[in-house]
Amino acid sequence: MTSIQAEFSKLKRSASIVIVFLLPVVSVVAGTTSTLMAEGGLEEGWHTLWVRAIGFYGMLELPVGVAILASLVWRVEHKNNWNALMNTKISTRQVVLGKIVVVGVLAAVMQVVMLAVVTALGMTLGLPGTVPVQYVWASLIVMLAGFPLAAWQSALSSWSRAFAPPVAIALTLAGLSVGALLVAGRAAIVSPYALLTHATQFGSLLSGGGRTSFPPAFLTLDGIGVVVVTSLTVTVLIWLAHSAVLDRADIRS
């Protein structure tokens, strides 16, 4: 637990806070503007707003956001703290877990911000009531599904001393995973990128048939169960593998 707390105290004055708030705002506003301009506008109210907001966000911006967060979190270690990080009695697994949790939680907060921005936007546009509860559930699933990607990007960022390569890898693999989702459907979620994108599709089916580019995910026991189990399994596997690799490798500095 202590290494997790320690990771959070490193966030003070960190640029990651800016990312967490800025990215969803920009993404939601950009994603919905064209719809608002178009004829018909928010035909199905909150549902249309959500589908337009989540589409691009789940496909690219959220995965890339997680990559940026992981690079930011590791950057302070690469500067001059690797030796110190590896030179305490705290085990490598604890150190790696601390990073996964802090990136995962930041990504989860980003989803909360995204939900808040959609809610605020909908209310500003005069939509009745508030955001439907199914999107709150969907957001909870997204928050969980962010952890495997947090673990994976954290591993990449621990190896790359430079900031950009892990983000570029995220951009590429997120793109490929979108393709995999379209071709292979739910089987593609063994890729953490595809899993996260898939998770953003929960409840995103409009009654008029309008949707994002993906086969929608349904808030059923099966639909949720698969994502939960995959998220937990993949996170733990990456965590253990990353720790084992770090424990065997010579430190590079």
Added chain:
Amino acid sequence: MNFAIQTSDLTKRYGDRVVVDRIDLAVPVGSVYGFLGPNGSGKSTTMKMLLSLVRPSSGDATVLGRPMNRQTRRDILGEVGSLIESPPGYHHLTGAENMRLIQRLLGLDTRQIEQAVRTVRLQDQLDKRVAAYSLGMKQRLGIAMALARQPRLLILDEPTNGLDPAGVEEMRDLLRRLAASGITVLVSSHQLGEIDKCATSIGILSRGRLIFQGSRDQLLAQVTPDVVIECSEVPLAAELLRQQVTARQEGHVVRVRGADSAGVADAVARLVHAGIHIFEVRREGQTLENMFLRLTEGRGL
């Protein structure tokens, strides 16, 4: 004797390049061990192997009585403080925040933190961000972070690097105080004068090999200082002496290397016999710097 660190045949190879070559380090408990050598001689790599940050290609290390390897390292490291290469510390946080981080991480109490900070005399600078620290302050913060866990062994890699003379003196004073409190300190430097005055043991590394290990006195005794002869007809004198000993002309004097007392008497007799006037014969004071130049074959430190 008890040793805080012992290695046998410790070796690190990167491909064909041998960076550390079969060294047998023996750091006595309670000593300040000056680990000296030119840049690139393998000091940092050795220290990283002692901490198992880098795995030896062959040979092994015992630290605080236990074999140091990937399985045991985290256990042993609870009692070892270290500062390797650039000083650690999160630059976007203040000194106090950095210390709190260590406190939380290692489960230390506030008294331990305060004591470590006082030891390095950083108590008045804690509210500044580390980004605004001078290099000397960063070094001291790094040492405070290493000290806070109250280690039995402290491993410091070039802690005087980049410090001004006052900072170097302060670091020496700190090392002495740490040793007085019973901590074993292994400290590396490529500049001899910075460490030798407070080191109780010295090891010299050159091109990956440990070419000397022992006390300061043993080191001084190892190499006989040069004898300088001021005389008339210097070139002739030098030539005469060269037949018997290593001698060369150096300006207006002849410098004789490696001559013991009998050798000096012999040389003088020979010169006098040849009708050369002798004005002065003196043995040079031995400085460690000279010795290092010789031991490391002129590569300097």
